Amino acid sequence: MRCEQARELMSLMLDEILTPEQKAELERHLRECVGCKAELKLLRTVQKLMATTEPAPLPYDLVPIVMERVRAIERERTKSYFWANLFRPRWRWLAVATAPIVLALTILGARLWHKQPEPPATIYWSAHVTNAAEITVAPELAPISVALSSLPFVGEEQ
């Protein structure tokens, strides 16, 4: 057996998952190879040191830090949950039901907007006008001006 193979078996040995055949093979190699024997000794020492290491004391402010992190994750999760599930079957009825309502409100709003009373037409009126024919009107109100001209002239402002 080469040392390379032996190293792999050593790792398995430390995890106690060697088959009896592998164990026998490894032991045979270790009897012949001083280097590998020393290596296993080192690895075992390190393993034991690690297992007997006391857990480090927790920082006093660990709980608030962890809780804040948990809340942040929860917020993020809830937010993405909403968007991710909006068009899922369970919530699709909501989208389907809302769409026509939104559409109807939009149309209604647009119509109301256009029906707003227009500002009264501006009639250019001068206090010095003495003749109804002199009343000038905006060009778009030309038909009205004809009607106006047929009215008896009232005169200057009282």
Add this chain to the structure above:
Amino acid sequence: MIERQRFEEAEEDADLWWEEAETAEPEAEVLRQEMRQKVWEAVQQLPPLLKQVVLLREYEGLSLQEIAKITGTNVGTVKSRLYQARQQLKKLLAPYFNA
């Protein structure tokens, strides 16, 4: 429990110089504590994936199956990473332990 079993087996190995140290005086405990610190520092230098398996296996004493489940891998991967981690730890610690 897992560690305990492992150690009882390790203790059978009489030529562990570390074992000899364990039976010795309080100074030996100081020495061991120093060695633990060295090992811990070496573990911190491992790449994240290797460090992860070492922490779970050696410090937390979890089984390979448990580690595979936690890390979302399989037992083969855990074995392979433990092997790599041990090889790296050996390189990092050999100068210190042989000195």
